[in-house]
Amino acid sequence: MINTYQTSLAPPPVPPRLNRSHPVLIPGQLPSQGHSKSVIWFLVGVALLHLFLSVGAFIFLYQRGTLENSSAAEGKVAAHSSGKQETSYRALARMVVARPRQPTQKSTSGYFQWDVGHSIHRNVNYYQKSWLTILESGDYYVYSRVTFSRGDSVRPLAAIVKLKKNESGEEKTVMQAFCHLDSHSGSASIPHLCTAMQGDVMTLEKGNLLSVWVQDLSLVNYDEGATTFGMYKL
Structure with missing residues (x-):
């Protein structure tokens, strides 16, 4: 018997339905070169500001420590001078x-x-x-x-x-x-x-x-x- 169900011909394509919309892919826009430069300058500015603040804090703490040490030394000298003066005027x-x-x-x-x-x-x-x-x-x-x-x-x-x-x-x-x-x-x-x-x-x-x-x-x-x-x- 001859198989009448087999054929070498491909089935015809299904026609598109008229009432269904197909999504259309639109490629996104790349950031412009000017925008990238602005971001870079912003990051550089933040880094420099952080550096300046760190240096300023270090200088402030150093000067404060120096002043405290100087005040302590002056206090010791004053106390020593006061004790020496008190001794020198002792009866x-x-x-x-x-x-x-x-x-x-x-x-x-x-x-x-x-x-x-x-x-x-x-x-x-x-x-x-x-x-x-x-x-x-x-x-x-x-x-x-x-x-x-x-x-x-x-x-x-x-x-x-x-x-x-x-x-x-x-x-x-x-x-x-x-x-x-x-x-x-x-x-x-x-x-x-x-x-x-x-x-x-x-x-x-x-x-x-x-x-x-x-x-x-x-x-x-x-x-x-x-x-x-x-x-x-x-």
Whole structure:
């Protein structure tokens, strides 16, 4: 049998329907060259602005840190200067003892007299050349050094610091020191010496007076640096 359903001819094309619309593809427009340049310049401007802001912030922070360090250094210098100035005006005295004008072998007890021209005193005054007057109340370190060149056959050699509350006040012993020498020891060429040294912290009020008393002024060595009296405010 012959297959009448097979044929070599292609079926005819289906005609388009008149009532259906076909989409039409329209290619999009490429961006213009001027628009691309504008975008590039905008990005460059943003980058430069960011760079300028970063540099400005760095300079600001650097200058601020420099100023803070400078202010801190100036503060330290000012504090150091203030402390140094305060120390330089602190009350003190270092009194040189005057040599008696007419030394005698007779026992003459009494108070030392100060050689004011060779002494140092700041914010501390002196009264009748034998007393030191306190001008500022506070805590003071008081010291004395008395060197003896001859001994006493009856009593030990003593240096006594005395205090008066005011010019008319009663004398009070606040410090004393002793040393011993044989009354027959020593010679003109090789003298025997002893030194009575003492120091203590005491609270003094404005108007107080201090001095050093010895039982025999003729036994004291008046060489420079051998005998002195002083104080300084803490």
